[in-house]
Amino acid sequence: xxxSSQPVRVRFAPSPTGRTHLGxxxxxxxxxxxxxxxxxxxxxxxxxxxxxxxxxxxxxxxxQSLRWLGLEWDEGPDVGGPYGPYRQTERxxxxxxxxxxxxxxxxxxxxxxxxxxxxxxxxxxxxxQHREDCPDRDLPLDQADARRSAGEEHVIRFKMPxxxxxxxxxxxxxxxxxxxxxxxxxxxVKSNGLPVYHLAVVIDDxxxxxxxxxxxxxxLPTFPLHGHIYKAFGWDQPVWVHPxxxxxxxxxxxxxxxxxxxxxxxxxxxxxxxxxxxxxxPEAVVNWMALIxxxxxxxxEFFTLxxxxxxxxxxxxxxxxxxxxxxxxxHFNGLHIRELDTADLAARIRPFFEQAGYPISDDEKxxxxxxxxxxxxxxxxxxxxxxxxxxxxxxxxxxxxxxxxKMTAAESLEMAQRIEQIIVSLPDFSEETANHPLRDxxxxxxxxxxxxxxxxRNAITAREVSPPIFETMTIIGRxxxxxxxxxxxxxxxxxxxxx
RNA sequence: GCCCCCAUCGUCUAGGGGACUAGGACGCAGCCCUUUCAAGGCUAAAACGGGAGUUCGAAUCUCCCUGGGGGCACCA
Numbered sequence: 270x271x272x273s274s275q276p277v278r279v280r281f282a283p284s285p286t287g288r289t290h291l292g293x294x295x296x297x298x299x300x301x302x303x304x305x306x307x308x309x310x311x312x313x314x315x316x317x318x319x320x321x322x323x324x325x326x327x328x329x330x331x332x333q334s335l336r337w338l339g340l341e342w343d344e345g346p347d348v349g350g351p352y353g354p355y356r357q358t359e360r361x362x363x364x365x366x367x368x369x370x371x372x373x374x375x376x377x378x379x380x381x382x383x384x385x386x387x388x389x390x391x392x393x394x395x396x397x398q399h400r401e402d403c404p405d406r407d408l409p410l411d412q413a414d415a416r417r418s419a420g421e422e423h424v425i426r427f428k429m430p431x432x433x434x435x436x437x438x439x440x441x442x443x444x445x446x447x448x449x450x451x452x453x454x455x456x457x458v459k460s461n462g463l464p465v466y467h468l469a470v471v472i473d474d475x476x477x478x479x480x481x482x483x484x485x486x487x488x489l490p491t492f493p494l495h496g497h498i499y500k501a502f503g504w505d506q507p508v509w510v511h512p513x514x515x516x517x518x519x520x521x522x523x524x525x526x527x528x529x530x531x532x533x534x535x536x537x538x539x540x541x542x543x544x545x546x547x548x549x550x551p552e553a554v555v556n557w558m559a560l561i562x563x564x565x566x567x568x569x570e571f572f573t574l575x576x577x578x579x580x581x582x583x584x585x586x587x588x589x590x591x592x593x594x595x596x597x598x599x600h601f602n603g604l605h606i607r608e609l610d611t612a613d614l615a616a617r618i619r620p621f622f623e624q625a626g627y628p629i630s631d632d633e634k635x636x637x638x639x640x641x642x643x644x645x646x647x648x649x650x651x652x653x654x655x656x657x658x659x660x661x662x663x664x665x666x667x668x669x670x671x672x673x674x675k676m677t678a679a680e681s682l683e684m685a686q687r688i689e690q691i692i693v694s695l696p697d698f699s700e701e702t703a704n705h706p707l708r709d710x711x712x713x714x715x716x717x718x719x720x721x722x723x724x725x726r727n728a729i730t731a732r733e734v735s736p737p738i739f740e741t742m743t744i745i746g747r748x749x750x751x752x753x754x755x756x757x758x759x760x761x762x763x764x765x766x767x768x
Numbered sequence: 769g770c771c772c773c774c775a776u777c778g779u780c781u782a783g784g785g786g787a788c789u790a791g792g793a794c795g796c797a798g799c800c801c802u803u804u805c806a807a808g809g810c811u812a813a814a815a816c817g818g819g820a821g822u823u824c825g826a827a828u829c830u831c832c833c834u835g836g837g838g839g840c841a842c843c844a
Contacts, residue, residue: 282844283844284843284844286843286844316844318843318844319842319843319844321843322843322844384842392769392840424842439773442773442774445772445773447771447772448771451770451771451772452771453840456841456842458842459842460842461842463842465841465842465843465844466843466844467844470844485838486772486773486774486837486838487838487839487844488838488839488844489772489773489838489839490771490772490773490838490839490840491839491840492772493771493772511773513773513774513837513838514837514838516836516837518779519779520778520779520836520837521836521837522836522837522838523837523838560780560781560793561780562780562781563781564780564781564782565782566782566792567781567782567783567791567792567793568782568791568792568793569792570780570781570792570793570794587774587780587781588773588774588775589773589774589775589836589837590773590774590836590837590838591779591780591781592779592780593779593780594779594780594794594795596779596794596795597779597780597793597794597795598794599794600793600794600795601794603806603807607807643807644806644807644808645805645806645807646806647806655805655806707803708803711803717803718803719803719804720803721803722803722804723803723804725803726803726804732804732805733804733805734804734805734806735804735805736804736805736806737802737803737804737805738803738804739803
């Protein structure tokens, strides 16, 4: 509770180049938590300066995903705010003005070198690194301006000092010192006039008065460059925080497109917009991803968003890369499902039943089903599979499943008939009234209670596993129970005859 | 190849010189509960990468090695 008790201004700044990933979700989450914890602002900024990779619709998908997680932003392209515009392509003039300032102060230069052939060098490090070999690096500004106004194509490059070193500071790693000789004259403004990330991020963070910049450790290699740009402008830097990246479940490298595709084939995903359909609660996803690279103490793992807002701290961020673990997500999903109140759960499983072809008309029944399913659901998507029979008009058990273990069909038939009699004869049908008579029946016939209940389970649900049979029968109702038991008896009669 | 980051059970982690016979969680195995399945409870197996230092004392500090990860675009 040191620096973070002052209201922060943080931003989540994705580029709309594809679907939103789990890793982005976590970065957004951490930003959000810090903002809410300190009463500061959470800003959404769209970094869309790469027109080639721009994907229409990505921005909508992104915003929907963040809102699904519950991460509402205070300023952004759709909600506006006093520091807009919040879409970088709409800030082009701003960048050009500051880039020019950098050139005039001698920290950057116009470079007229043609773009190198996109030669098929597989190794990125073999490409032109553009340092001493650039003839334009020390071109007098008036000459450069003349060539520009003559329409000559150019970019603006940062003029990296040949000597010396720079130290930048990451909140979770400490100081990072790099020799300038290992750095490049990186392009700041492309020939189309749009800035690259390195320039835009510095200018925007400064102008938007960002106090804490949280981004993944992929940015560590270019962090020193950003330090140089800040220095060139003479601006103060925000507190930099670089949570480490997520590794694939096997811990070998970060997720690639191929990996994502492989995951979706096993019914998993790292795309935020997939989790809802897979039956995951946003509460669980939030809990899960918060804990990949961050921890609170040595025992607490269950967190709501509100808990996280209260407990999150930069100090407890782990600098090491972390593998994602889907079984842990399943675990958290189960925990959060069980935390839901029944009406809430009912509302959340309803679409899954409907999508599976079970039209739900009886709200009271849905509520009862939700109640009984609550401790059995690892995911909302399992609801139809585990409770679909509650909504089926008829059920079709395998005849053989009605024959008890180590019992003959005739014995099973007799048992079934006696069960039916009991259910019919009861003045009032409930667990209290039916339990003992049914158990007594088992004893009388020299059977185990499991035989009786097993038969009922198969007859009524047409499956081997179900919620406890009395709860199940109560929901289905005595009338329907009897109907299904009678049908089961018919099947048993048939089997018994054939033998 | 060059630069940067990192290093505790299979995985996520607690730990920041003595409280460590290294704790928790997931998963896994067993047991209990039990009409099935779960949920819940209990138990087990499971880790400080290696080597030098510093220190009375190192999982904790330093260095080297090894290993892992990231980056090296007119992408972010």
